[in-house]
Amino acid sequence: MTQKVFIDGEAGTTGLQIRQRLEGRSDLELVSIDPARRRDVAARAELLNSVDAVILCLPDAAAKEAVGLISSNAVRVIDASTAHRVASGWTYGFPEMDVDQRSALRSARLVSNPGCYATGVVALMRPLTTAGLIPSDWPITVNAVSGYSGGGRSLIEEFEAPVPEGTHDAFRIYGLNLSHKHLPEMKVHGGLDHEPVFAPSVGRYAQGMIVDIPLPLWALPGKLKGSDLRAALAEAYDGERFVSVASAGESDALQQARAGAAGFSAELDPESLNGTNQLKLFVFANEERGHARLVALLDNLGKGASGAAVQNLNIMLGLNEGEGL
Template identity: 65%
Template sequence: MVAKVFIDGEAGTTGLQIRQRLEGRRDIELLSIDPDRRKDPAARAEIINSADAVILCLPDDAAREAVSLVTNPAVKIIDASTAHRVADGWAYGFAELDKGQRDAIAKSTRIANPGCYATGAIALLRPLVGAGLVPADWPIFVNGISGYSGGGKSLIAEFERPAPEGTSDAFRPYGLTMAHKHLPEIREYAGLAEAPLFTPSVGRFAQGMIIEVPLHLHRLPGKPGVVDLEHAYAAHYDGEAFIEVLSPRDAAVLKEARAGAAGYQELIDPESLNGTNRLRILVVGNERNGQAVAMAVLDNLGKGASGAAVQNLNLALGVDEAAGL
């Protein structure tokens, strides 16, 4: 059976990458709306309700409007905006969240695609909270840096134009109001009692990202070691195709290579997984000082956006989860 799929907002950065991942698949028929009618509610409603699945790559308000146009109860909606990530009746589209999440996604007609930073932060925090290594009410700090493509067309243009029209910034912190749009989903799906202190930034590279969660291990109730964190990640993501967890043996190799060997630097290069739907987790630490940093590397437009959307689409359609990935 060929599934009809409509990407609403296919001209944007995420929409374009989703389309590229779906083009050429024999099990998918991509629907397109006449460009002259893409803002016509009647035309949009017609194509949305004729599809088996719709992927929304729109601003929040436009995504809510698109959902309001659905009258066909069989249409599956995958929303890449922030609008529905903690909304009732929506399955959170991070299949690796826990063992029952794939089934929840597959059975739902409303799927909220996670945010890019949220994907990395939740991937790092959920296993530690679930294993009891980090209490739900523990004060958590999350740091991250992303490629400028995550900021959309305006930020892409700013970084890709030469100064003075553009910017020469190499690094730019943002979200300084401590109210980043990914915070509600991080708190909800990491299992935290309150939102973490989150300090995102953008760097002078187009794609890719790295998220870090620093921890004072000796202050945690159980005083876990670096290996305990690694074991928690390995157990949580056992058998996952898209999440790579470095084993304790890998960590030992990293400790020997900490002086700056190329292999170690490659593992924490924020661009190293670009073009993939993969996410890499590794832990570095100092047992003597009781300190560690858990890190997640992923493509902000891959596992953090278009790759995750295709993975969720595959689950929703009941086909091979890795198709097109």
């Protein structure tokens, strides 16, 4: 049976990519609102309550408003905004997060799509805090770089417009108020007692992301080695289709490669997983110095946004999880 899906906010960056991934599928029917009635609350409410699933690609306030318009308990909702990622009654849309997460998603009516940066942080931290390898109260620092598409339409226009209207910046740090909107979900779903110190940045490329968590192994309890961290991650994601962990040999080869050497840029290029729903995790360690870096590589518009939404939709509607991905 064909199921109806409404993408509320389909004209935005994430909405457009979700639509592209869903178009042409025989198991789904995409419905849209008449542009002339987009601001008609009654018309939106009617459409929101007439479909099998709604994907909200809206600012936080608008997403909350849309949820308030849905009165039918038969409508499944995926919210791609920040509004409900740690809210009571909402299921976090990271299927690989726990062994029972897919089961929770299958039965959930309300699902919050994870943030792109948070996807990398939660993927790296949760297995390690769950296993007790990293204490939940450990002071975590996260460094990350994303393509400028992560900043939405205004940042895209700024980077793509010619100078002087646009910018010639090659790299830019931001979030200097230390209150990034992804922090609460990093803490809650990463199994942490405190929000990490988060240092995000944006580069002069459209999409793709690297999330990097440095760890002082010498200070952690248990005299951990990089192999311990890698083994815990590998066990957590064993058999997963969209999350993989680089082997010790692969990581060692990257550590030993000279900057710019063959293989180095290809493997850790933030654009290397663009257009996919893949998330790849790495553990780099220097046992002599007692240092380690946990690294996540993903497409901020793929597994970090639209790809994750499609994966969650497939699970919620009982369809092939990888369809369209």
